[in-house]
Amino acid sequence: MPSLYAVIPAGGSGTRLWPLSRAAHPKFLHQLTGTPRSLLQATRDRLVPLSGPDRIFVVTGVAHAAAVARQLPEVPESNILVEPSPRDSCAAIGLAAAIIAERDPTGIMGSFAADHLIPDVEPFVAVVREAMEVAAEGYLTTVGITPTHPETGYGYLRCGASLSIGSAKQVEEFKEKPTLDVARSYLESGRYLWNAGMFVWRVDVFLAELERQQPDLHAGLLKIAAAWHTPSREEVLHREWPSLPRISVDYAVMEGAAAVGRVATVPGTFRWNDVGDFHTVGMTLPADDEGNVVVGDTEAQVLLRDTRDTVVVPRSGRLLATLGVRDLVVVDTPDALLVCARERAQEVKHFVDALKETGDTAYV
Amino acid sequence: MPSLYAVIPAGGSGTRLWPLSRAAHPKFLHQLTGTPRSLLQATRDRLVPLSGPDRIFVVTGVAHAAAVARQLPEVPESNILVEPSPRDSCAAIGLAAAIIAERDPTGIMGSFAADHLIPDVEPFVAVVREAMEVAAEGYLTTVGITPTHPETGYGYLRCGASLSIGSAKQVEEFKEKPTLDVARSYLESGRYLWNAGMFVWRVDVFLAELERQQPDLHAGLLKIAAAWHTPSREEVLHREWPSLPRISVDYAVMEGAAAVGRVATVPGTFRWNDVGDFHTVGMTLPADDEGNVVVGDTEAQVLLRDTRDTVVVPRSGRLLATLGVRDLVVVDTPDALLVCARERAQEVKHFVDALKETGDTAYV
Numbered sequence: 001m002p003s004l005y006a007v008i009p010a011g012g013s014g015t016r017l018w019p020l021s022r023a024a025h026p027k028f029l030h031q032l033t034g035t036p037r038s039l040l041q042a043t044r045d046r047l048v049p050l051s052g053p054d055r056i057f058v059v060t061g062v063a064h065a066a067a068v069a070r071q072l073p074e075v076p077e078s079n080i081l082v083e084p085s086p087r088d089s090c091a092a093i094g095l096a097a098a099i100i101a102e103r104d105p106t107g108i109m110g111s112f113a114a115d116h117l118i119p120d121v122e123p124f125v126a127v128v129r130e131a132m133e134v135a136a137e138g139y140l141t142t143v144g145i146t147p148t149h150p151e152t153g154y155g156y157l158r159c160g161a162s163l164s165i166g167s168a169k170q171v172e173e174f175k176e177k178p179t180l181d182v183a184r185s186y187l188e189s190g191r192y193l194w195n196a197g198m199f200v201w202r203v204d205v206f207l208a209e210l211e212r213q214q215p216d217l218h219a220g221l222l223k224i225a226a227a228w229h230t231p232s233r234e235e236v237l238h239r240e241w242p243s244l245p246r247i248s249v250d251y252a253v254m255e256g257a258a259a260v261g262r263v264a265t266v267p268g269t270f271r272w273n274d275v276g277d278f279h280t281v282g283m284t285l286p287a288d289d290e291g292n293v294v295v296g297d298t299e300a301q302v303l304l305r306d307t308r309d310t311v312v313v314p315r316s317g318r319l320l321a322t323l324g325v326r327d328l329v330v331v332d333t334p335d336a337l338l339v340c341a342r343e344r345a346q347e348v349k350h351f352v353d354a355l356k357e358t359g360d361t362a363y364v
Numbered sequence: 365m366p367s368l369y370a371v372i373p374a375g376g377s378g379t380r381l382w383p384l385s386r387a388a389h390p391k392f393l394h395q396l397t398g399t400p401r402s403l404l405q406a407t408r409d410r411l412v413p414l415s416g417p418d419r420i421f422v423v424t425g426v427a428h429a430a431a432v433a434r435q436l437p438e439v440p441e442s443n444i445l446v447e448p449s450p451r452d453s454c455a456a457i458g459l460a461a462a463i464i465a466e467r468d469p470t471g472i473m474g475s476f477a478a479d480h481l482i483p484d485v486e487p488f489v490a491v492v493r494e495a496m497e498v499a500a501e502g503y504l505t506t507v508g509i510t511p512t513h514p515e516t517g518y519g520y521l522r523c524g525a526s527l528s529i530g531s532a533k534q535v536e537e538f539k540e541k542p543t544l545d546v547a548r549s550y551l552e553s554g555r556y557l558w559n560a561g562m563f564v565w566r567v568d569v570f571l572a573e574l575e576r577q578q579p580d581l582h583a584g585l586l587k588i589a590a591a592w593h594t595p596s597r598e599e600v601l602h603r604e605w606p607s608l609p610r611i612s613v614d615y616a617v618m619e620g621a622a623a624v625g626r627v628a629t630v631p632g633t634f635r636w637n638d639v640g641d642f643h644t645v646g647m648t649l650p651a652d653d654e655g656n657v658v659v660g661d662t663e664a665q666v667l668l669r670d671t672r673d674t675v676v677v678p679r680s681g682r683l684l685a686t687l688g689v690r691d692l693v694v695v696d697t698p699d700a701l702l703v704c705a706r707e708r709a710q711e712v713k714h715f716v717d718a719l720k721e722t723g724d725t726a727y728v
Contacts, residue, residue: 305711318700321704323384330703332701339687344687
């Protein structure tokens with residue numbers, strides 16, 4: 001089995017993680033891993049066993065290119081692909097696929113979000129290896145997560161027949177975020193997995209499917225990729241990129257491919273979290289005996305007295321003390337502080353809206 | 365009626381107001397008044413109508429002399445009396461009395477703590493004026509506060525017969541902080557006032573009573589006062605001061621004077637608070653419609669969303685946002701942050717003890 005071309009699309013801002021995550025410093029750049037590594041760095045770390053250090057690619061925007069380059073000094077400079085403007089996930093992932101295909105037309109590529117949390121590396125690596133075997137057979141392969149509860153915040157995959165490759169199954173359909181009742185029925189049926197947005201495929205298979213479903217996007221990306229390692233890269237990129245359709249890879253390629261039987265999934269049972277808000281971060285990271293989770297900076301001075309089930313994010317270098325509280329989120333950054341009921345963590349994004357409205361964009 | 369010599373003993377640290385109040389920057393220097401004025405400044409402001417600007421005296425320690433001088437630029441330099449070392453309240457107040465007596469042997473002096481909160485100035489001034497009339501008759505006069513609830517955190521005054529001067533009464537006895545049952549019985553009897561540590565007397569009367577009960581302390585203070593405006597002040601101060609007894613003015617003078625019928629009180633009904641902890645601060649300052657109190661910095665950027673009965677102390681210049689919380693205290697300082705249940709506010713002092721134990725004295 002050849003090694004993986006591991007692609008990390010690094011975009012998005014994460015307003016539900018305000019005030020830690022900002023437009024200028026989105027969540028993937030932050031230490032939300034329970035270690036001093038950022039989500040982006042941890043994503044890279046768990047892919048290196050599959051790809052080696054030189055086959056990691058990152059696709060990111062102009063605003064974050066420098067930060068990405070500094071957080072990942074081991075990633076070759078030419079593997080940091082900077083989009084001139086955001087064109088959603090299909091253009092980002094497709095650009096990487098097309099550039100990899102220039103070098104290795106049947107190479108196996110995987111795409112993994114920069115801002116997900118996967119605490120246990122070994123089971124992750126094992127599942128991706130299995131997905132690579134399935135991808136080698138010509139399937140667009142997803143790593144689906146075996147659901148643990150009827151989550152309404154994720155999309156789902158409806159699985160069909162087992163393939164004859166390991167635990168892989170056909171994917172019959174991609175499902176949008178369900179209502180709670182629907183999510184419960186998914187869980188009971190045993191046929192559904194969470195769509196964690198992790199894809200593994202041969203680049204030729206993906207590009208063929210992209211050409212079939214999104215011929216304009218395919219043509220544009222191929223022109224850009226052909227020019228990538230030439231003096232005309234800049235010119236071609238700035239001519240072609242702005243007209244590429246803004247569309248997600250799920251919607252542009254995966255749903256249509258599933259409809260014609262070309263999508264497979266390998267179920268993963270490792271802990272996985274999309275780091276949607278501080279409450280879910282607290283559910284994924286290890287807690288102390290009182291259920292408290294200190295996120296990130298293990299050197300921070302934190303004094304928790306009679307405190308339970310509280311998520312603390314010390315990111316200002318200041319002493320952080322709590323007394324007699326429970327079920328809180330406390331996020332301490334150099335210029336803004338949040339104290340929030342854990343059950344209301346999703347609503348933090350409203351502060352971002354309010355601050356935009358009042359013109360306080362320094363905090364956004 | 366001559367004007368008052370208003371003495372402000374400015375000492376103490378206020379560990380129950382950590383992390384705002386620190387050993388190096390105790391509570392009287394902080395904006396805990398609901399205005400940009402510090403407690404010390406507000407104390408000075410409400411005394412000026414009684415004393416005029418030039419008869420304000422402050423007795424403070426070496427650690428705070430510079431801060432006091434800068435916070436009160438209107439107080440004459442020679443009225444800022446700096447103790448070489450802390451010798452408790454009787455030495456501090458007695459020093460001021462002896463120095464004032466050098467200038468005006470029968471002058472009327474009042475002593476008022478630097479760190480109490482009295483939101484309404486006019487009724488305070490009226491009561492002190494009445495106390496000055498009683499003091500002119502030769503009584504050591506206290507301003508007692510009519511109790512509103514059976515508080516166990518204050519000392520009490522047991523009142524006896526009415527004097528023939530305004531609403532003044534004899535004080536029969538000083539009582540230590542009572543148990544709750546005892547406090548309830550005090551309240552029911554209608555004979556007790558809170559001892560707010562506000563004293564008004566003729567300096568000759570006070571010094572005579574000091575001489576009777578504490579002859580060594582009296583002799584030492586008189587030597588220092590005699591040398592105060594001479595070239596030998598420094599020498600006499602450093603010879604006499606260290607051997608002065610450490611004793612409170614209540615214990616050294618007032619209790620014994622009450623026993624021989626020389627103490628009177630004028631009951632005050634104005635709002636008064638000893639600023640013991642952030643919960644009581646929140647009870648004294650005006651709250652918004654949701655019961656929230658933002659203490660001090662009216663310019664601070666504070667976003668309270670679905671937040672109730674919470675005391676917020678923004679003192680770092682940072683944005684402070686809360687969501688879905690109630691009955692909290694949030695104190696935000698440049699190097700330390702506290703999030704505390706309001707009902708546990710008294711226990712904040714334990715952080716100070718813990719930090720001393722671990723040697724983190726920068727935060728103390």
